Amino acid sequence: MTEVHPREILIATITRLLDGVRHVAVGASSPIPAAGAMLLRAMKKRAGAPPVRISILGSVEHNFFTNGSAELFDCAGQGRIDAFFLGGGQIDGQANINLVGVGDYPASTPRWPGSFGSAYLYFVVPRVILFREEHSPRVFVDKVDFISAPGTSAPGVHRTGGPVALLTGKALFSFDKTRPGFTLESLHPGHALEEVREATGFAFADPRDTGRTPAPDRETLALLRGQVMDELAETYPEFASQMRREVHA
Amino acid sequence: MDLRGMAARVEAGMQLALPVDYAGVSMAMTRALIERGAGDLDLFCVPTGGLQVDQLIGAGLVRSVETSAVSLGEAGGAPRFNQAVGEGRIVVRDATCPAIHAALMAAQKGNPFQPLRGLVGSDVLRFRPDWRMIDNPFAEDRDPIVLIPAARPDIAIFHAPMADRNGNVWIGRRRELAAMAYAAGQTLVTVERIIDENLLGSETSAAGTLPALYVTEIAVAPRGAWPYGLWGEYATDTAEILRYAKAARTAEGFATYMAQPAAGRAEEPAQ
Numbered sequence: 001m002t003e004v005h006p007r008e009i010l011i012a013t014i015t016r017l018l019d020g021v022r023h024v025a026v027g028a029s030s031p032i033p034a035a036g037a038m039l040l041r042a043m044k045k046r047a048g049a050p051p052v053r054i055s056i057l058g059s060v061e062h063n064f065f066t067n068g069s070a071e072l073f074d075c076a077g078q079g080r081i082d083a084f085f086l087g088g089g090q091i092d093g094q095a096n097i098n099l100v101g102v103g104d105y106p107a108s109t110p111r112w113p114g115s116f117g118s119a120y121l122y123f124v125v126p127r128v129i130l131f132r133e134e135h136s137p138r139v140f141v142d143k144v145d146f147i148s149a150p151g152t153s154a155p156g157v158h159r160t161g162g163p164v165a166l167l168t169g170k171a172l173f174s175f176d177k178t179r180p181g182f183t184l185e186s187l188h189p190g191h192a193l194e195e196v197r198e199a200t201g202f203a204f205a206d207p208r209d210t211g212r213t214p215a216p217d218r219e220t221l222a223l224l225r226g227q228v229m230d231e232l233a234e235t236y237p238e239f240a241s242q243m244r245r246e247v248h249a
Numbered sequence: 250m251d252l253r254g255m256a257a258r259v260e261a262g263m264q265l266a267l268p269v270d271y272a273g274v275s276m277a278m279t280r281a282l283i284e285r286g287a288g289d290l291d292l293f294c295v296p297t298g299g300l301q302v303d304q305l306i307g308a309g310l311v312r313s314v315e316t317s318a319v320s321l322g323e324a325g326g327a328p329r330f331n332q333a334v335g336e337g338r339i340v341v342r343d344a345t346c347p348a349i350h351a352a353l354m355a356a357q358k359g360n361p362f363q364p365l366r367g368l369v370g371s372d373v374l375r376f377r378p379d380w381r382m383i384d385n386p387f388a389e390d391r392d393p394i395v396l397i398p399a400a401r402p403d404i405a406i407f408h409a410p411m412a413d414r415n416g417n418v419w420i421g422r423r424r425e426l427a428a429m430a431y432a433a434g435q436t437l438v439t440v441e442r443i444i445d446e447n448l449l450g451s452e453t454s455a456a457g458t459l460p461a462l463y464v465t466e467i468a469v470a471p472r473g474a475w476p477y478g479l480w481g482e483y484a485t486d487t488a489e490i491l492r493y494a495k496a497a498r499t500a501e502g503f504a505t506y507m508a509q510p511a512a513g514r515a516e517e518p519a520q
Contacts, residue, residue: 029323058271060480068424069269069296070354073347077366099318101334105376106341111334113326114318116297119345119374120367148345150370156391157369 004215005247006169007032008224009188010133012216013172015039017129017165021052021082025072025125027116028058031232031239033085033131038228043220055081059235073117076124079160083127086118086163090144091130093202094180095151095163097122098144105146115148122149125161130175135168137201152180171196172213173204181205186213250466255437256281258466259404262312264291266353266402266429270299270322270485273423274477275408275439277470277514283308283507293402294319295353295425296346300477300490303327306339307503313340315400317349323487324494329503343373348380348397350425355399356432362396369393405433408473409459410482412440416461417448421480430463439470441482475513486513 014036018024026034034056041052056062057072065071075081088097089112099115101108122128132139153159166173166182170191173182183205187196189212197206216224225247233240259265259282268274272295279301288309292302294316302319305311307329319330333339348365355363362381368374369382374395385392407426412418418438420426430436448458473479476489489512496506 066422066424068422068426068428069272069346070350070425070428073350077347100343100372105372106343107335107337109335110326111331113320114297114316114343115345115371115373116318117346119371120347120365123367123369147370147372147375149367149373153370157393158366 024083031236100146118149130166135170252281256285263403266405277473296349315342352400405429435465
């Protein structure tokens, strides 16, 4: 085996962040979150722990909804989805996310696709993991140009869910909704605190002696490179074969 | 019925309900609509839009789009949509997926609105003056909740695998297609084939059937979702969508692309 691929660290980190969930939903075009969820499912199964259910939108194999595209949201509203992933063209220090575009709405330039289900799911899924591989000042801004979904809500607003963590290509942050703000939890191998600070457009708490994001152990890595990549290839063939090429390079 | 005849039902200024890319998009109707040329259309995407929406915008037929997103999926942003938004040529009523479903659900029940959680404090809500926030009348303390008005599109258009000779349409588990049909004034459906067996004749097929009661017209269009896939039938032609995404970066490229015949679709059979 070659050394650990940076994306394998991201996948294993997602698996750790999902520990304890019964049902995780994954949006379309999200191979890394899907792999993290599949790795958790495989590890729980191996350990004889209660099963983890995964719903991948747009997949036939990993989707058991029968009531059309409304069912995911109904299911989340009922409290039956424990974790979900959201990204954003912009994410700010209060965990507000923007999936609509840059500049003055409505003439946003560039215009991005739109808010999808974020303006609802962010409120009702208990463990939302913000995931954005690109870690740059254009993504992590001081204040988003459009709030597709707010990171926190005023007291009295129905809010059973929200962000718990932000995972990027450089680091892992936790989110404290009481402050509100992000705290640096760990730096991925090969990345330094100064570099992360320069690439982040908002202020975050960084406790002394921030650790390294751990790499998966040998056994976990074998599971990820074998069974999980086989499962992932059904939904994300291109991603799975690219990972295999790079890991075996 | 043929595609041209169905497209003739669409008048300028109508609101059209169109499904998400994986549910059964009647791409066969896109060119018929462009040929028909009825403009000032208001599109209602259930709950997001893609290639069909982008092509109708590129053809200059669209006045507004109500949607939770418009994209070409793995092929990236929707080029004609993005340019039209940047130039202010179309109005976008940005929504969120469950709000679109809530609007259809209200219409399905004959109700004026449907309440929906979430949204409070978002710019999605701030830019939707047609949505209202009230306090939950059943709560003891203040409990703000958003009301989404019922959507009643003039025409719903989608593609499905099959219909029977009584006009019943097989929609399987794609229940949003039924929701669109319940809410819309007319429903136009293209199908891969017409079957002789009555879809309501067995409990197994009846459960996934939209009864003819909600269906206005049906036309046969083999591979009618292409280049999108159709569940249980054929896969998405990703290479073709990428080819479109590249071509449609400019208005000229879009026009050239649309002037070519739809290569991946079988010719419409004689009725």
